[in-house]
Amino acid sequence: MASKNKLLGSGKVEEKEEVKEEVKTKTPISELPDVALPTWMRHETMKSKIVVTKEEYYSAVDEGFIQAPGA
């Protein structure tokens, strides 16, 4: 948390609202569980697809894809 107080000419400090620092909340892809690739992914309403990278795999998970059984 950083504050942006301003020093006034009178020597007083004008207190300003604290400025929240942007919080990084994403777990790095390298820290997500490893997965055997390539693999098939299935979805209830979309066409199945094959993914070949960890990024593609977790992007598909976020879209609701699940690793196909036996993949």
Add this chain to the structure above:
Amino acid sequence: MYEDRLYENAKEKYNSAAKVLTAAYVAKASDHGKTFFLNATTEFEVKLPAPSLGLAMSFIVKAAPSGANYTVVTHNMTGLIKGGIYSCDLNASNDSDFETSGGDTVTFVASAAVAGDRVDFISDGTYWYVRGFCTVYNAITITGS
């Protein structure tokens, strides 16, 4: 400077390990390993990502739900949640909730769940397995499907 970089790295790591939620939220795979603190006067729903082997996340009540329930639901509202709830309330006349066939919703019940009640989720790639702890009997339930 080196110390600054160390501080930034540590801050980044710990910030990514927890998040305070004050409104409805759709969790993503990139929330793996995170603890969510549920903190609102108007309660809300959190949607889980699709199950994937090893994904895990936890939910802890920060502000006790009063007017409505906090809920954690599966991504497609199908019965993918299995597990049991454990309570400190040993004098309760009934057993705490459990689910072996698969529910779709974990509920932190209004006027029953209190700060510190929690549920941990981990996925086997098909289902989400949970263990929940609540102070008051039936303050956390698994329902649906």
